[in-house]
Amino acid sequence: MSMNNQGRPTRPAEDTGAASAMATSTGNRALMLEEALIFEIGDSNRTGVDLPEAPRAASRLGGLERKSAIGLPGLSEQETVRHYTRLSRQNYAIDLGLFPLGSCTMKHNPRLNEKMARLPGFADIHPLQPIHTVQGALAVIDELGDWLVKLTGMAGVAMSPKAGAHGELCGILAIRSALEARGDKRSVILVPESAHGTNPATAAFVGYQVEDIPAKPDGRVDVDALKARLGPDVAGVMITNPNTCGLFERDLKIISDAVHEAGGFVYCDGANFNAVVGKVRPGDLGVDAMHINLHKTFSTPHGGGGPGSGPVVFSEALAPFAPLPFVERTEDGKLALIEEESMEDHHASSFGRMVAFHGQMGMFTRALTYILSHGADGLLQVAEDAVLNANYVLRSLEDVLDAPFAAAGPCMHEALFSDNGLAEGFSTLDIAKGLIDEGFHPMTVYFPLVVHGAMLVEPTETESKAALDQFIGALRSVALRAKQGDPSLHSAPHFAPRRRLDETLAARKPVLVWTEPVVEQAEAAE
Amino acid sequence: MRYLPLNTQDRSAMLASMGAASIEDLFVDIPEEARLSGPIHGLPMHAPEMAVERHMKALASQNLVAGDVPFFMGAGAYRHHVPASVDHLIQRGEFLTAYTPYQPEIAQGTLQMLFEFQTQVARILGCDVANASMYDGSTACWEAISMARRITKRATALLSSGLHPHYVGVAKTMARFTGDALVHQAPSLTAETDIAGLIGQIDKNTSCVVVQYPDILGRVEDLSALAHAAQAAGALLIAVVTEPVALGALRSPGEMGADIVVGEGQSLGVGLQFGGPYVGLFGCKQKYVRQMPGRLCGETVDAEGKRGFVLTLSTREQHIRREKATSNICTNSGLCALAFSIHMTLLGEKGLRGLAQVNHAMAVTAAERLEKVPGVTLLNESFFNEFTLVLPKDARSIVRALADRKILGGVSLGRLYPDEAELANGLVVAVTETATVEDIEAFATNLEELLA
Numbered sequence: 001m002s003m004n005n006q007g008r009p010t011r012p013a014e015d016t017g018a019a020s021a022m023a024t025s026t027g028n029r030a031l032m033l034e035e036a037l038i039f040e041i042g043d044s045n046r047t048g049v050d051l052p053e054a055p056r057a058a059s060r061l062g063g064l065e066r067k068s069a070i071g072l073p074g075l076s077e078q079e080t081v082r083h084y085t086r087l088s089r090q091n092y093a094i095d096l097g098l099f100p101l102g103s104c105t106m107k108h109n110p111r112l113n114e115k116m117a118r119l120p121g122f123a124d125i126h127p128l129q130p131i132h133t134v135q136g137a138l139a140v141i142d143e144l145g146d147w148l149v150k151l152t153g154m155a156g157v158a159m160s161p162k163a164g165a166h167g168e169l170c171g172i173l174a175i176r177s178a179l180e181a182r183g184d185k186r187s188v189i190l191v192p193e194s195a196h197g198t199n200p201a202t203a204a205f206v207g208y209q210v211e212d213i214p215a216k217p218d219g220r221v222d223v224d225a226l227k228a229r230l231g232p233d234v235a236g237v238m239i240t241n242p243n244t245c246g247l248f249e250r251d252l253k254i255i256s257d258a259v260h261e262a263g264g265f266v267y268c269d270g271a272n273f274n275a276v277v278g279k280v281r282p283g284d285l286g287v288d289a290m291h292i293n294l295h296k297t298f299s300t301p302h303g304g305g306g307p308g309s310g311p312v313v314f315s316e317a318l319a320p321f322a323p324l325p326f327v328e329r330t331e332d333g334k335l336a337l338i339e340e341e342s343m344e345d346h347h348a349s350s351f352g353r354m355v356a357f358h359g360q361m362g363m364f365t366r367a368l369t370y371i372l373s374h375g376a377d378g379l380l381q382v383a384e385d386a387v388l389n390a391n392y393v394l395r396s397l398e399d400v401l402d403a404p405f406a407a408a409g410p411c412m413h414e415a416l417f418s419d420n421g422l423a424e425g426f427s428t429l430d431i432a433k434g435l436i437d438e439g440f441h442p443m444t445v446y447f448p449l450v451v452h453g454a455m456l457v458e459p460t461e462t463e464s465k466a467a468l469d470q471f472i473g474a475l476r477s478v479a480l481r482a483k484q485g486d487p488s489l490h491s492a493p494h495f496a497p498r499r500r501l502d503e504t505l506a507a508r509k510p511v512l513v514w515t516e517p518v519v520e521q522a523e524a525a526e
Numbered sequence: 527m528r529y530l531p532l533n534t535q536d537r538s539a540m541l542a543s544m545g546a547a548s549i550e551d552l553f554v555d556i557p558e559e560a561r562l563s564g565p566i567h568g569l570p571m572h573a574p575e576m577a578v579e580r581h582m583k584a585l586a587s588q589n590l591v592a593g594d595v596p597f598f599m600g601a602g603a604y605r606h607h608v609p610a611s612v613d614h615l616i617q618r619g620e621f622l623t624a625y626t627p628y629q630p631e632i633a634q635g636t637l638q639m640l641f642e643f644q645t646q647v648a649r650i651l652g653c654d655v656a657n658a659s660m661y662d663g664s665t666a667c668w669e670a671i672s673m674a675r676r677i678t679k680r681a682t683a684l685l686s687s688g689l690h691p692h693y694v695g696v697a698k699t700m701a702r703f704t705g706d707a708l709v710h711q712a713p714s715l716t717a718e719t720d721i722a723g724l725i726g727q728i729d730k731n732t733s734c735v736v737v738q739y740p741d742i743l744g745r746v747e748d749l750s751a752l753a754h755a756a757q758a759a760g761a762l763l764i765a766v767v768t769e770p771v772a773l774g775a776l777r778s779p780g781e782m783g784a785d786i787v788v789g790e791g792q793s794l795g796v797g798l799q800f801g802g803p804y805v806g807l808f809g810c811k812q813k814y815v816r817q818m819p820g821r822l823c824g825e826t827v828d829a830e831g832k833r834g835f836v837l838t839l840s841t842r843e844q845h846i847r848r849e850k851a852t853s854n855i856c857t858n859s860g861l862c863a864l865a866f867s868i869h870m871t872l873l874g875e876k877g878l879r880g881l882a883q884v885n886h887a888m889a890v891t892a893a894e895r896l897e898k899v900p901g902v903t904l905l906n907e908s909f910f911n912e913f914t915l916v917l918p919k920d921a922r923s924i925v926r927a928l929a930d931r932k933i934l935g936g937v938s939l940g941r942l943y944p945d946e947a948e949l950a951n952g953l954v955v956a957v958t959e960t961a962t963v964e965d966i967e968a969f970a971t972n973l974e975e976l977l978a
Contacts, residue, residue: 044875057890062908074874088620091635095619121586127801136588162661204849248555303861304636307803352699356664356692357801375572376565464531506826
């Protein structure tokens with residue numbers, strides 16, 4: 001049996017599925033269409049665009065004209081539309097159904113956001129246009145930043161980070177800058193065991209030693225252990241709240257006070273802000289820096305893996321160290337973009353530039369559109385409905401699935417289950433793949449690491465009760481099959497465009513680009 | 527609220543089913559003194575679609591739209607025509623609203639697209655392999671410097687003076703914290719690049735040489751000698767391409783020996799968008815693949831032996847390796863990579879070469895016209911679709927004055943290098959297929975008037 005990088009089986013030992021027994025000559029199955037690669041159907045002499053006429057002009061390429069073929073296939077417009085439409089149909093998406101990935105906040109993406117982002121006044125402006133020609137764009141950045149600051153109760157915001165992990169980097173760089181500014185060399189960042197992998201990776205990337213903080217049996221940070229570890233070498237802690245077990249860190253204020261007392265800073269991973277937006281302000285809990293994933297809480301689309309956007313809000317203590325550029329309102333009411341040139345005068349402590357230009361403008365317009373649609377009252381309702389939906393899932397399934405922290409009280413935005421109690425030989429992976437056959441995207445699996453065979457379900461606020469009931473029914477039936485030891489689960493999914501894929505093979509002999517099949521090359525040579 | 531499906535009855539029924547008296551019962555873990563009792567004061571309440579649209583349109587109308595005026599700006603972001611089908615296809619909900627393809631059986635659409643993207647990118651850059659994209663060109667550039675440190679176990683990077691100043695800025699910020707040494711100076715207004723000088727600076731501590739092609743002033747020069755010199759000293763050559771359309775006309779950096787080639791892919795499919803989101807391109811030689819940052823998609827088979835694709839080599843990544851990961855990056859720029867790939871598929875080799883030819887011909891036409899403007903000299907001997915003019919006065923004021931006349935006439939070097947007084951008269955002008963001969967004439971005539 002092949003195992004993936006985490007030591008889990010990636011394909012079944014034997015195929016017991018019957019669904020694929022009947023073959024078709026094309027490999028297609030009615031509306032389920034196989035699609036070849038562009039390199040197999042395209043042609044370097046075919047194109048789907050008509051270009052304008054080029055004026056006559058002598059080449060000034062300095063003798064560096066490309067002579068060899070590039071190897072880029074082209075398709076006509078019709079073939080292009082069909083190719084990508086066919087590919088799209090092999091994806092699961094929020095638009096198709098509930099997408100319960102814990103910690104990912106897969107909520108509905110309103111199309112008004114898309115429409116607004118495509119207004120030429122936002123989509124077709126150059127980042128280096130003279131400032132007086134982009135006042136509206138700067139106003140979007142300013143207005144969104146203002147919302148983020150007020151929703152979090154913080155003092156300042158850095159808008160340029162490109163994604164959540166980039167925001168973490170921004171926060172940690174600000175912490176290090178603040179420490180350096182007072183001549184304080186600290187070397188350690190404390191990170192709870194349950195943290196996202198990006199937290200320790202970020203801290204290590206800028207040269208910090210990472211030390212784990214243990215969790216208590218109730219799924220929350222062990223405050224006493226944390227306090228005991230604080231000292232003059234600890235630069236700060238990175239803490240996720242609500243945490244990755246779906247629980248609110250009740251003692252965050254106590255933790256913050258202790259960290260501050262010891263001269264460190266508190267970084268909060270805001271990945272799960274959706275659960276508490278409008279309900280509590282991180283600034284009131286002593287947080288010094290927190291990134292906000294606009295693609296989670298504020299519904300910019302995930303796009304199959306990005307682009308994200310990760311603005312970072314800062315406390316008074318860290319705000320002076322925020323990166324460039326940033327938008328500032330001048331006395332005459334105009335908006336200025338503070339870049340390198342005015343750094344000395346305005347912002348001598350800034351740690352510098354993190355990215356070319358000014359951040360994910362296309363995501364800012366979408367997020368602001370979403371925020372204005374909801375308003376302060378709607379955002380509060382977002383948090384309440386997200387938490388209500390998650391608790392509804394938790395309470396509806398705790399009789400069939402082990403829910404390690406359910407007895408202690410409510411969860412926040414996500415419900416955590418474990419593989420405890422499944423039949424011998426059955427795992428979280430079987431449940432995930434079984435859910436695929438039921439028409440759902442699986443939940444987050446094997447994360448957080450503090451729970452064995454974790455299953456993290458985040459329904460979000462944009463699911464109706466009927467959709468939740470359907471999902472609960474499906475997960476219940478798959479869980480029961482796993483408890484009864486139904487062997488067909490081992491070979492699930494049976495009805496997806498592909499059966500389980502061999503991840504071990506992919507990693508052992510990586511094929512990362514398409515190459516001409518060897519046989520055809522030999523024939524061509526003859 | 528139109529995006530929230532639950533109504534009051536649903537909420538009551540659900541709370542009742544779990545024995546909760548009110549929603550507050552679910553928030554008991556938030557300390558009472560910090561819990562907010564109502565909407566945050568001073569922020570507006572919810573609004574209908576029409577009202578939001580009106581507000582956003584009012585903001586959009588305060589900006590001068592590139593497509594409405596003669597437009598000649600580049601310096602790391604280029605305006606190209608994006609075929610209508612690109613934007614239609616990336617708005618398919620199955621692409622737009624999908625997550626990272628961690629469940630490959632129901633994400634083959636995204637995965638196959640990424641495999642095609644990686645192949646297209648590798649071929650354009652002239653690399654053996656490419657990843658599934660980075661945030662943007664500037665962060666890809668820093669990741670490449672970081673990768674060179676891991677490979678060579680050396681920590682001094684030589685940055686060409688022709689590297690985009692924002693890319694240099696990002697590297698400088700990061701290097702301060704990672705302990706890398708960066709050797710860099712601002713460019714000088716000469717027709718030659720600093721390649722010869724860079725070769726002389728390479729020594730046994732050099733991890734990599736980073737050179738932009740075409741560079742920030744639009745100059746192009748053969749990288750082969752630099753690649754040889756770097757590799758002979760045990761260092762890597764990193765080439766940075768901010769305008770991938772150039773590679774439809776120019777020899778690729780990989781072909782000239784670059785070990786790592788990174789780029790900004792915004793030119794194809796993505797649009798200007800005031801600077802983001804964009805899409806970082808990252809390619810390298812096969813032997814360095816395991817030190818590469820970012821997501822990778824690889825080919826494999828499923829349990830029935832059918833070809834399929836998965837994310838692979840994830841042991842490099844943060845969600846497995848945590849603090850030992852090659853990078854903290856947790857995302858790529860998926861939807862922008864899709865836009866890039868679709869645009870590239872529509873073009874094909876024939877279209878990309880044709881597009882590059884039109885760009886170059888338009889730029890040559892513009893350069894020849896603009897250097898006739900009294901007092902203006904053309905810096906470049908060679909260029910692709912972007913070149914530098916030296917004006918008789920500070921270019922920043924000219925750019926603003928042109929904008930007042932509804933012409934976006936390039937990027938002043940004063941904007942890019944505020945501290946370098948000797949560059950102040952430099953103006954970087956980009957000319958793509960979107961410019962017309964009339965636009966060029968309008969630009970030249972207005973420049974003449976302003977300089978008279």
